[in-house]
Amino acid sequence: MTARELPADAERLELIRESTRRFADERVRPLAASLDESEAFPADLYRECAALGLFGVTVPEAHGGLGADVRTYAAVMEELARGYASVADQCGLIELVGTLLSTHGTPAQIGRYIGPLLRFEKRCAYALTEAEAGSDLASLRTTAVRDGDGWRITGQKLWIHNATVADFALVLARTDPAAGHRGMSIFVVDLEAPGCSRGHKEHKMGQRASQIGALFFDGVRLPSDALLGTPGRGFHAMMSVLEKGRIGIAALAVGILQHALEESIAYAKTRRQFGKAIAEFQAIQWMIADMAKDTAAARLLVEAAAAKLDRGERATIEASMAKCFASDAAVAHTQNAVQIHGGSGYIRGVAVERLYRDAKITQIYEGTNQIQRMIIARQLLAD
Secondary structure, three states, X not given: OOHHHOOOOOOHHHHHHHHHHHHHHHHHHHHHHHHHHHOOOOHHHHHXXXXXXXXXXXXXXXXXXXXXXXXXXXXXXXHHHHHOHHHHHHHHHHHHHHHHHHHHOOHHHHHHHHHHHHOOOOOEEEEOOEOOEOOOHHHXXXXXXXXXXXXXXXXXXXXXXXXXXXXXXXXXXXXXXXXXXXXXXXXXXXXXXXXXXXXXXXXXOOOOOOOEEXXXXXXXXXXXXXXXXXXXXXXXXXXXXXXXXXXXXXXXXXXXXXXXXXXXXXXXXXXXXXXXXXXXXXXXXXXXXXXXXXXXXXXXXXXXXXXXXXXXXXXHHHHHHHHHHHHHHHHHHHHHHHHHHHHHHHXXXXXXXXXXXXXHHHHOOOOOHHHXXXXXXXHHHHO
């Protein structure tokens, strides 16, 4: 049974969680080690995700999505990350791009892009980051200027997910240099257009099957209908999906935590030292207990933030708390999972070694955890 065939009642979320967990256990996790080693782009696996309805979880059914809530999206992200974080990352990328297209796109843009995107017939990228514009988007330098009835875009984007494989990108560019945040717009850019080029694939510490690279735009001519939404409102549109994005990364971190907990418990029960299983040693028990309680706490923070978005409320502080806590916990406890495994935990091919590397980026992308702490503090002090 696919996610699209499940009943739309109070049991739907858990049924989708269970079906995603089975998929992660049967199809994703067995491939994780080889994907980490090869850094390959698992297009066939992503097509399976699309067929199951795991892309575009909150995108309305009328636009080809699942039409579910943010709590369901978080559950899908967690379970996919339990299998392999790079697969969850692709789900999160498609969710944000699909949401922007669904919310701000014209009927023509929705028809042209969302269906193929959610069926994984077209591959997308989400291009914000630049050399001097990561956490500080006010320093954005990519520009788009009027050219007849269209636009010309010039600039470069760095560390862009799917840059080396994407068919199109949503690109944030400055259209009015004097207007600050109010002078940025989003464009849907065909990456095969003349003037577009790509940098090399970056070789990363973790989540190695996620394809990361640079995009370059050298006076790329865009038609008038490449503009997504209202001119000058691009920054605000991008910010509108960041809370969902941070919840998604928090859920991904919870998935990594859950996998590390499972691996640690299983190893502690079978590894013997001094004539008994290491699970009998209090030092190991306390590490596992702390891992379990922080996994549960992180999951509750994710659910609380998602529930607030589902009620139509802003979840600025809740999303930042969930992302910051879950990602910090993922790094701390995957480190402990390696420690529990001892020397074997330091060897490539052992799951906890990969989980440790995969966890680190969750403290950095969708806003570093230093930025999350600034957001939390400002919200509390302002209120």
